Amino acid sequence: MTDYKNLKLIATSSPHIRGNETTRSIMLDVIIALCPALLFACFNFGFRALTVTAVSVIGCVFWEWLYRKLMKKPQSVGDLSAVVTGMLLAFVSPVTIPYWMILVGGFFSIILVKQLFGGIGCNFVNPALAGRAILLASYAGTMTSWIDPISNKAALIGSNADAVTTATPMALLKSGAMESLPSLPNMFVGSIAGSLGEVSAIALLLGGAYLIWRKVINWQTPVAYIATVAVLTFLFPRYGTNVEWMLYNVLGGGLMLGAFFMATDYATSPVTKKGQLIFGVGCGLFTVMIRYFGSYNEGVCYSIMVMNLFVALIDKHTKPARFGVVKSDKKEAAAK
């Protein structure tokens, strides 16, 4: 029979069971969700898309490991969040970016934006977007030279040395050169110029749907974001027909990548569903405003970073209604 006197028991607070989801499993889901877009990038831009992503991931993981090591903090690379940041940073860079440059970007993302503020969950702007913003400000030329996947098809496998560059759809939209735009099916599939992982709307939609199905993200942020951009561009077209203008704006400029993978970043988005709706609408508003009135062609990156700064404010004003307090009670209390 059991020797009850010599049981080695631990006594901790309830609950004594936990769900199966972990930070690591969530990050793994995000990595899986990014894979269709990565595969398409390899098809569109050549093998270099993969090597750029790999270098970026290795860089980000290395910076995270190094910082935690030097600061004698518990090692955190196992949660895979640095892998996600690395992939996203590569996804918002042109495929022609020099390898050393993406390592610099990773340094900014991981150390400056994430670790110095306390690591995972504590950064106040999206690390990948902030890394890209810093690279864009520092190396504007390199960060805005886009190769044309269609005219470069043959040369793409391997090297991008003599690639033909072209304008992104967003630049063409800005200048009103509607006739030079790629066809809408190409926009949807992604055979267009642009950042490495932003071009294929369908691959990103697939990944986003996977994340919503796995309950990693809520639908509120991406749907509110995309719907806001769609409604505003439909109502106020600059060139072409309403529908045409709206579709180019929705499918181009990294909106899908931003809406599903950047604006939904846990650390930098509101915690309630109501807050996420407001956040999504705000992102959409700023995106359209930057595209219409700003000097940049596309506004996804900056609109999300701006909205990141509103998160604390949104959280403060979207607290769930207190249990047991109905609206009429509140009014009565106010009247008193």
Added chain:
Amino acid sequence: MAQAFFGGVHPHDMKAATNEKAIEQLAPPAEVVIPMSMHFGAPCTPLVKAGDHVKVGQKIGEFRGLGAPIHASVSGKVKVVEPRPYSMGGNMMSVVIENDFQDELSEEVQAPANPDALTVDEMVELVKNAGIVGMGGATFPTHVKISGGIGKVDTVIINGAECEPYITGDHRTMLERPEEIIGGATYLAKMFGVDRVIIGVEDNKQNGIDAMNKVIAEKKAPVVVEALRCRYPQGGEKQLCQAITGKQVPPGGLPSNIGCAVFNINTTCAIYRAITQGMPVVRKIVTVSGSGVVEPKNIECPIGTPVSCLFDACGGLKEGTYKLVMGGPMMGMAQYTADVPVGKGTGAMLAFCENEEQTVAHPQCIRCGKCVAACPMHLEPLFMYQYASRDMLDELNDAHIMDCMECGACAYACPARMHLTHMFKYGKQKLKDKQMAEKAAAEAKKAAEAAKAEKEVAAK
């Protein structure tokens, strides 16, 4: 299907291990340890001393103020009256009875001549004398709930949700003793003067619902069974009221504030036994389960049975058992010894030997918001955790931490494995301490001012 409540989680129910096993009677234990606190309120005063002979059902502990009396659960000699380990942690004055295995019934246990002719006051008195408390684990004295609710309550609810994983005692009671449940519910309807009682049952217990419906039809009882969505914490009193009536209990309030009174399945059975047989609470149905138990079972045993006897009846514990939990896995208390006795609120005794806890070395919040979505009390656990861990007591109060019922849904849902519930228990205690200190300081100041004013008057 009844309306739902907001939030909650859906853990694997783990009930398959015991939900088809009939309630077994435990072989009488050689000794029972009956703690003088098995209810919400001040502990009872022992009425017996070492050497006394007691019989089953004899009153051995009397309550003062809020509480319920305590009765001997076996017959025999009182070995000692001394503090012993009990389920809430630490020691509690307990009456230790050496079983003489005679099962002599005390003369104090008298069945009423005609239970159906009793007045409401007589019935409440019977419930009070039987020492009935909320047997779902809250252990609030039932007679107080009834007498306090009469006139205010229009919805009487029997809680058959049994939403905690592993526990199947209520489910088995529905299958094996439906007439006791329905009988008790009928008496409750009489006491409250309502024309129907609602039994809320999670829809994973369909055969239990059917068994009760059969008895209701036979007896034409004023009882309806309502199937509820399977979601933890469906059996939380406030959530159950919300699911059945659509109304929310106000902050700091009780179900009676919205005209509800909630009773557990086994409390209802105890009410039935008290009114028909005059029988006090001396036995309890306990689900013994978990990965560390060789053969999980539902066992009925005398109150005061050391839990080690329950495990022995289930083939003992497996090698590597690291945790004993009294109650369900979501809200139960981890025990540091197997000597603790079964109390009136003990519904389950679990032993774990696998990695159920899944702790990580350095949990860090990733702000995913899953705790906010899981909280049935509409709180924001992630912010409360920050405040509590930094002792920001004013912010904690503003975040309504006192609304937290420690159901553990947030911690269950947390992918970062933060110790949320643990921190809230700490934070609530800190806040209570502070409020007590402030109250004491205010009173002291008032007293000092009064004394000063008196002096001034005297001086004049």
